Amino acid sequence: MERLKRRRLRGVACDANYQLNVEDALACAGHDTVIFVDAARGLRRPFTFTEVRAAGSMPAMSHALGPEAILAIAAGLYGKTPDARLLAIRGYRWTLGEGLSAKAEANLALALDFLEGFLKEARP
Amino acid sequence: MGRKITIEPVTRVEGHGKVTIRLDDAGKVTQSRFHVVEFRGFERFVQGRPYWEAPVLVQRLCGICPVSHHLAAAKAMDVIVGAGPGKLTATAEKMRRLMHYGQMLQSHALHFFYLSSPDFLLGMDADPAVRNIIGVAALNKDLAVQGVLLRKFGQEIILATAGKKIHGTGAVPGGINKNLSPEERDRFLKGAAPLNIDQMIEWSRAAVELFKDYHRKNKDMVDGFAEFPSNHLSLVRKDGALDFYHGVLRAVDAEGRKVLDDVDYQNYLEVIGEETRSWSYMKFPYLRSLGKTDGWYRVGPLARLNTCDYIPSPLAQKEFEVYKAYTDGKPNNMSLHTHWARLIELLHSAEVIKELLLDKDLQGAKLVKKGKKVAEGVGLIEAPRGTLFHHYRINDDDQITMANLIVSTTNNNEPMNRAVHWVAMNALSEKPEITEGMLNRVEVAIRAYDPCLSCATHAVGRMPLEVTLVDARGNVLQRKVR
Known part of the structure; x- marks a missing residue:
């Protein structure tokens, strides 16, 4: 997120959270386009970029919420349904205190370049 | 044929747990257990x-109450650097209290409005x-x-203090x-409506009223659901006042005797023991004074x-008096009254936040104290x-050689098992059909304790949700994926 902020993209606000939660729906409702970004297991490509839609029904889960649930809350509480995408970046090591591996660094750089291009095109 | 019901994971709680309820051929409950199936290795990691x-590392135990771990570890490290209780x-101290x-405000609000109110x-x-x-x-x-x-609002307070x-770094x-x-x-005191502290106090008051109104209309259910006697433990201020940040240990039994x-x-090790059982992490x-069989206790709002x-704040004290009068001043052993207590604490938290915001000490420049270093500390x-x-x-070499954490949910382990057993006996036993609503009652009992079973890491696409019904031979009779 810090690296994305350093790119100083016009009209883009960044927020980093340990896990998504209900108040993130309020932030989503206030934006036209929302990009959820997280590390991901099980990918074969450096990153994937997919459309996210509000969940048809809320998962009966714990405190942590997925992007689909956040969008459903934004729609349910605020009547807003922003264009939303999920940028999932392939990770390799998950141990506490581990920094990014070289391969994850490379994936992150590719993903950020792609995201910058997408956001510039998406700008009204 | 005997049956085993498994609820895994338990939903609308933090982390991953599972409930197993064994039924005999007649559908009578023979055993119920609440298991925690995640292994937490933080004592070893650090x-x-x-x-x-430590204050930064250990808060990764949790994404909901990391501030608790941050501050408990910081308090232990205060002792180690010679700046223990009363020396900050x-x-x-007031910045930490505000944090x-x-x-408390954000966590209690999340629990009641998002997890329990449905x-x-x-x-x-x-x-x-x-x-x-x-x-x-x-x-x-x-x-x-x-x-x-x-x-x-609570999260914004944490952002400003931590x-x-x-996973802030405010406390050192x-x-x-x-x-x-x-x-x-000024943003918190006079911010544009609705995000200012007066509005938070007002909404907290309304939340207490909401629960009281629900209680009036559903008294028998709220009072009777998972009601059982227990000991109760918490910190209290030296003068006996409610205090979330610091105090001395006090425990009372089900009748209120200290x-x-x-x-x-x-000196907690002199009064608290920990027992392990083979079926739970x-x-x-x-x-210790009451022993393993009788010495278990509840912690948390109740x-x-x-x-x-x-309670040292006027509006919450008024509600506390109503709450205490309901049990004639005796300890309250009704599991669902935990929500009532939690909302009174929500109101108290909002009042204390306002009191702290008005305190000029928060703009002070003296931030850190150190004294003679020692090798051990408890927070x-x-x-x-x-x-x-x-x-x-x-x-x-200033390296941590030993860490022992007893988290709130661990303290509530036996009470949660008792609550599950109460529901199993009263809602499931000898019933011809097990419905989703019955299984939800098991979760309602656990949820009252707002357990935080761990949430150390997350990544896209993880977190299964499954309810399985298994017979005595281990054959899956029914499986639900939510």
Whole structure:
């Protein structure tokens, strides 16, 4: 997120959270386009970029919420349904205190370049 | 044929747990257990790390109450750097208090409005597809929005005091690394509606009234659901007042007799023991003076309002008096009254936040104190879910050599098992059919304790949700994926 902020993209606000939660729906409702970004297991490509839609029904889960649930809350509480995408970046090591591996660094750089291009095109 | 019911994971709680209920051929409950199936290795992870890293590292135990771990570890490290209880600067202690009460506000709001209110407002037997915050919004949009904004306000307090909403670095051994600027203070005191502290107090009052109204209309169910006698443990201020940040250990039994009082928590090992059982990763703590069988206790909002003598803020004190009068001043052993107690604490937290915001010490410049270093320290705090113990030893190279954490949910292990057993016996046993609503009642009992079973890491696409019905031979009879 810090690296994305350093790119100083016009009209883009960044927020980093340990896990998504209900108040993130309020932030989503206030934006036209929302990009959820997280590390991901099980990918074969450096990153994937997919459309996210509000969940048809809320998962009966714990405190942590997925992007689909956040969008459903934004729609349910605020009547807003922003264009939303999920940028999932392939990770390799998950141990506490581990920094990014070289391969994850490379994936992150590719993903950020792609995201910058997408956001510039998406700008009204 | 005997049957086993498994609820895994238990939903609308933090982390991953599972319930198994064994039924005999006649459908009678023969055994019920609440298991924690995640293994938490933080005591081992932190060994070898420099002591000053502990407040930052250990908060990764949790994404909901990281501030509790941050502050409990910082309090233990205060002792290690010779700046233990009573030695911090006024600015440092009050900044930490503001951080902590901000956390209580956000966590209690999240728990009641988002996790528990669907059971009350929509009903325990409501369609699980609508038994959630969106279902609540469909019924009462203002209430759902208030819950979100109370949580957001608490998170903003944490951001201003800890540097980040999650996993901040504000508390350091011997103090704090920032004060509160006048601009930050004014934003919380006089911010544009609705995000100012007066509005938070008003919504907190309304939340207490909401529960009292629900209780009036559903008295028998609320009072009787998972009611059982227990001991209760918490920190209280030296004078017996409710205090979430610091105090002495006090425990009372089910009749209100003091089992522990005025105990310095540096000596917690003399009064608290921990038992292990083969079927759960979570230990079972107990009061040594009462032994393993009788010494188990509750912690959290219900316990805190049973151990304290009064609440040091006017609106919450008024509600406390109503609450205590309901049980004629005796300890309250009704599991669902935990929600009532939690909402009184929500109101108290909002009041304390305002009191702190008006305190000029928050703009002070003296942030850190150090004294003579020692090799061992214990930090205790009343986390939203209850008493949290952090205990560390370090070596001459400043590396942590031992860590022992007793988290709130571990303290509530036996009570949660008792609550599950109560529901199993009263809602499931000898019933011809096990419905989703019945299984939800098991979760309602656990949810009252707001357990935080761990949430150390996350990545896209993880977190299965499954309910399985298995016969005595291990054959899966039914499986639900939610």
